[in-house]
Amino acid sequence: MVSEFKDKYQLVIIGAGPAGLGAALAAEERGVKDILLLERDYFLGGILPQCIHNGFGLDYFGEELTGPEYAHRFIDRIPESTVQVMDETMVLDITPDKEITALNRHQGVQKIEAKAVLLAMGCRERTREAIKIPGDRTAGVLTAGTAQRYINIEGYLPGRKVIVLGSGDIGLIMARRMTLEGAEVDSVLEIMPYSSGLVRNKVQCLDDFDIPLKLNHTLTRIEGDKRVERVVVSRVNDDLEPVPGSEQTVECDTVLLAVGLIPENELTKQMGIELDPVTGGAVVNEQRETEINGVFACGNVLQVHDLVDYVTEESEIAARAVSEYLSRRRKKRRKKIKLTAGEQITYVVPHRIDYVYQDKDKKTLKLFLRSSVPVEEAELKVVDGRGQELISSRKKIVTPGEMETIILPLQFLDEDTEELTVSVTKASQGAD
Amino acid sequence: MEKKEIICISCPLGCRVEVRGDGENIESIEGNQCPQGREYAREEFMNPTRILPTTVRVSGGELPLVSVKTEAPIPRDKIFSAMDQIAQVTVEAPVKLGEVIIEDLVGTGVSLVATRRVLSDKKAADGEKV
Ligand SMILES: Cc1cc2nc3c(=O)[nH]c(=O)nc-3n(C[C@H](O)[C@H](O)[C@H](O)COP(=O)(O)OP(=O)(O)OC[C@H]3O[C@@H](n4cnc5c(N)ncnc54)[C@H](O)[C@@H]3O)c2cc1C
Ligand code: SF4
Numbered sequence: 001m002v003s004e005f006k007d008k009y010q011l012v013i014i015g016a017g018p019a020g021l022g023a024a025l026a027a028e029e030r031g032v033k034d035i036l037l038l039e040r041d042y043f044l045g046g047i048l049p050q051c052i053h054n055g056f057g058l059d060y061f062g063e064e065l066t067g068p069e070y071a072h073r074f075i076d077r078i079p080e081s082t083v084q085v086m087d088e089t090m091v092l093d094i095t096p097d098k099e100i101t102a103l104n105r106h107q108g109v110q111k112i113e114a115k116a117v118l119l120a121m122g123c124r125e126r127t128r129e130a131i132k133i134p135g136d137r138t139a140g141v142l143t144a145g146t147a148q149r150y151i152n153i154e155g156y157l158p159g160r161k162v163i164v165l166g167s168g169d170i171g172l173i174m175a176r177r178m179t180l181e182g183a184e185v186d187s188v189l190e191i192m193p194y195s196s197g198l199v200r201n202k203v204q205c206l207d208d209f210d211i212p213l214k215l216n217h218t219l220t221r222i223e224g225d226k227r228v229e230r231v232v233v234s235r236v237n238d239d240l241e242p243v244p245g246s247e248q249t250v251e252c253d254t255v256l257l258a259v260g261l262i263p264e265n266e267l268t269k270q271m272g273i274e275l276d277p278v279t280g281g282a283v284v285n286e287q288r289e290t291e292i293n294g295v296f297a298c299g300n301v302l303q304v305h306d307l308v309d310y311v312t313e314e315s316e317i318a319a320r321a322v323s324e325y326l327s328r329r330r331k332k333r334r335k336k337i338k339l340t341a342g343e344q345i346t347y348v349v350p351h352r353i354d355y356v357y358q359d360k361d362k363k364t365l366k367l368f369l370r371s372s373v374p375v376e377e378a379e380l381k382v383v384d385g386r387g388q389e390l391i392s393s394r395k396k397i398v399t400p401g402e403m404e405t406i407i408l409p410l411q412f413l414d415e416d417t418e419e420l421t422v423s424v425t426k427a428s429q430g431a432d
Numbered sequence: 433m434e435k436k437e438i439i440c441i442s443c444p445l446g447c448r449v450e451v452r453g454d455g456e457n458i459e460s461i462e463g464n465q466c467p468q469g470r471e472y473a474r475e476e477f478m479n480p481t482r483i484l485p486t487t488v489r490v491s492g493g494e495l496p497l498v499s500v501k502t503e504a505p506i507p508r509d510k511i512f513s514a515m516d517q518i519a520q521v522t523v524e525a526p527v528k529l530g531e532v533i534i535e536d537l538v539g540t541g542v543s544l545v546a547t548r549r550v551l552s553d554k555k556a557a558d559g560e561k562v
Contacts, residue, residue, distance in 0.1 A: 152487055154496065155487070155497045202446075203441050207439070397445050
């Protein structure tokens with residue numbers, strides 16, 4: 001941790017979650033000197049220190065870690081690195097010329113010039129306003145992540161009788177956490193006909209504690225004087241509209257909202273960088289570089305990851321790209337390749353391929369994607385602009401809740417390739 | 433004889449596996465689509481265990497809590513008694529990553545260990561934290 005930063009750096013990284021920490025260390029390893037990592041919170045690790053449950057690191061470290069342990073793997077390497085870290089420092093603005101305005105208690109408002117900028121600001125949670133639940137404006141309505149921080153970092157229980165809206169992993173994890181700490185969780189509501197959380201979390205967070213998961217249900221009203229006193233729960237129809245007459249009243253003092261994450265892209269927008277309306281993150285090429293040369297993005301600010309292991313992987317892709325950019329080793333392709341989300345795919349990252357691969361040991365490109373519906377016996381496919389299938393792979397199941405990857409051998413891309421489309425379909429019977 | 437439906441968590445398919453048997457023997461396992469599911473269902477039927485992640489109070493630390501976990505999975509039906517024992521404990525800062533907070537948690541033979549570091553308040557104030 002440094003007490004003061006300079007006014008010029010080769011690389012400035014915004015956000016010291018796993019994305020920023022991983023990228024800083026990987027960039028140093030690749031020879032980038034003079035790196036500054038800025039973090040607004042008073043601790044490093046981003047969201048991880050509050051995610052005290054296990055389930056991290058199986059992919060990357062080959063062992064199961066808790067969030068804080070995963071963060072430690074990186075935080076512990078910072079003191080012996082040359083990376084300069086400044087916490088309690090908020091980045092307020094970045095110009096397209098990469099001038100950063102940051103604010104902290106010691107230095108006030110400061111300008112920093114950077115050759116390269118890496119955006120690693122993570123994401124924030126959707127709130128009641130974002131999903132418009134009618135009723136009284138009372139205390140006791142909070143996002144699941146905020147409750148998690150209260151319980152796991154700050155040490156107090158934000159409620160006694162709880163209802164959770166949203167059955168993604170965060171909602172499920174918090175239902176268990178509140179129960180373990182002595183609160184009573186009435187139920188978890190899910191508007192969709194399926195939970196987007198991992199099966200494991202449904203079993204170990206709800207079934208273990210007999211917490212009902214109500215699929216096709218939502219909150220239609222919050223009532224109370226100063227604090228939440230009761231809520232109205234309704235069943236929804238196929239169009240996700242509440243069914244009149246299905247209303248049930250539940251007495252509770254707390255509503256936890258686990259209704260999705262939005263990449264934290266205020267700074268990105270201020271810079272005039274185009275965002276993908278589907279991911280909520282920047283449009284990037286295979287280097288994780290935005291439309292502005294030398295401005296990169298990785299982690300949840302780019303696409304919401306359910307596995308931190310993929311965040312680390314992405315941070316390494318970005319770090320490698322930053323070092324290639326700074327040492328001017330990149331060569332543009334004659335034609336850009338546009339990647340398109342095809343049948344039953346919501347998005348693909350990267351959005352484009354801009355550069356020629358020169359690295360001898362790098363012979364493949366990993367595409368990250370999500371399906372729009374659950375597909376069993378799935379076949380993932382990449383087809384080029386001429387309709388030629390380049391690669392396909394089979395999966396027992398793909399679901400919207402779990403990010404998928406497909407590995408594209410680079411020898412399949414010739415000079416003239418301009419378009420690639422990724423799709424997922426049910427594999428035809430009998431084929432291998 | 434007992435009959436139980438177990439959801440296999442080994443992959444996103446989440447097969448519903450039906451296990452019949454008693455505490456010592458398994459009569460039949462049905463509904464799994466692969467051998468992994470069979471193994472999982474057997475374990476889950478005979479002796480369901482879980483890692484327990486939670487927090488312990490800290491005095492004199494940069495933070496009021498330290499996150500902890502059981503070093504190995506413990507029987508699922510011991511989770512609430514384990515939480516009761518953990519609630520009795522306060523550790524003094526500094527706490528090291530991996531430090532044993534409770535040995536032999538509720539007679540399981542499994543230790544409760546710290547999953548992060550918590551510096552003492554003063555050190556943190558002196559800017560030694562990272
Ligand atoms: C409740 C929950 C449970 C999860 N469970 C699992 C799990 O079981 N297994 C798993 O693998 N993954 C899990 N994840 C996912 C994983 O934690 C995330 O994918 C990962 O933390 C994202 O890393 P990040 O660095 O992109 O973002 P973050 O961890 O969010 O870090 C972003 C950092 O940027 C900082 N920042 C933002 N804006 C600014 C600014 N303007 N100036 C300075 N700093 C700024 C923030 O303070 C923050 O520290 C979970 C996530 C959540 C929220
Ligand atoms: S039984 Fe096999 S296929 Fe079914 S959920 Fe378990 S691991 Fe997946």
